[in-house]
Amino acid sequence: AENKAPATGAEGAGAPVAKKLTVGFSQVGAESAWRTAETNSIRGEAEKRGVDLKFADAQGKQAQQIQALTSFIAQKVDAIVLAPVVETGWDVVLTRAKEANIPVILVDRGIKTSDESLYTTLIASDFVEEGRMAAEWLAKKTNGKANIYELQGTTGAAPAIDRKKGFEEVLQKYPDMKIVKSQSADFTRAKGKEVMEAFIKSDREQIQAVYAHNDDMALGAIQALDEAGMNPGKDVTLISVDGVKGAFEAMVAGKLNATVECNPLLGPLVFDTINKVRAGEKVEKFIKSNDQLFEQSTAAQVIGSREY
Ligand code: AHR
Secondary structure (H helix, E strand, O other): OOOEEOOOOOOOOOOOEEOOOEEEEEEOOOOOHHHHHHHHHHHHHHHHHOOEEEEEEOOOOHHHHHHHHHHHHHOOOOEEEEOOOOOOOOHHHHHHHHHOOOOEEEEOOOOOOOOHHHOOEEEEOOHHHHHHHHHHHHHHHOOOOEEEEEEEOOOOOHHHHHHHHHHHHHHOOOOOEEEEEEEEOOOOHHHHHHHHHHHHHHHHHHOOEEEEOOHHHHHHHHHHHHHOOOOEOOOEEEEEEEOOHHHHHHHHOOOOOEEEEOOOOOHHHHHHHHHHHHOOOOOOOEEEOOOOEEEHHHHHHHHHHOOO
């Protein structure tokens, strides 16, 4: 698709009129505070730049994302931004986008594909590294000895697979750190609470640490621990991923011990990248965010400067 519409003569001096950039954005849903921050960042940036953004919320369903992409292709959008709910099953629809010459920018989550040319770039955090950072921190905090209960993200989603992988990789070095139970809580606070309640019911005396693949699930787990009269942040050590405001509040309250940041404020980078691609510039296949770990001890100092 062209960036500039040809002059029609009706513009007076005959100067070309800039055509509005049209971008389709297929979002996973609104399962966590992190995702809402990402949606706001991309929508806000589109508005600031005068981009016509077609936004589709898939409510956690891949079928709805495929439908949205099919519709974006039919509408001949200039680019597609996709935050894929799961890693696999994208080749057919992405082949259609490629045939229509529509660049596809993956945001925050990667995919598994037999043909890497089906997407232009992935703008995201390194989830394996986040898992490693969480495990190294927990090993230090517990002197390499802990019964760990893991709350996994959405089954089949890149952050659930990779955050587990990085975490387990580091645990190899610590024979006294064990994941006793591990279950999906779908990245939501409600399910985090529900799964933690079940863990408490069966294993109350053994629970020493909780590793949650996102902050929302950790916040749900904290609620369950509080209600059970246990002591989150003290008797049970909790670490999660995202770095949302709620996690900082829980750290200030002494209930969450640490969070590994995962940057959702991708809007500016997404549209800069689309512009580069349209200008024919080469972009990296993986544009990585740099994340850091935050602990309880600095949470009060940092909370005021958090943007999400
Ligand atoms: O893909 C990023 C993950 O998805 C975030 O950690 C989580 O909160 C979100 O739902």
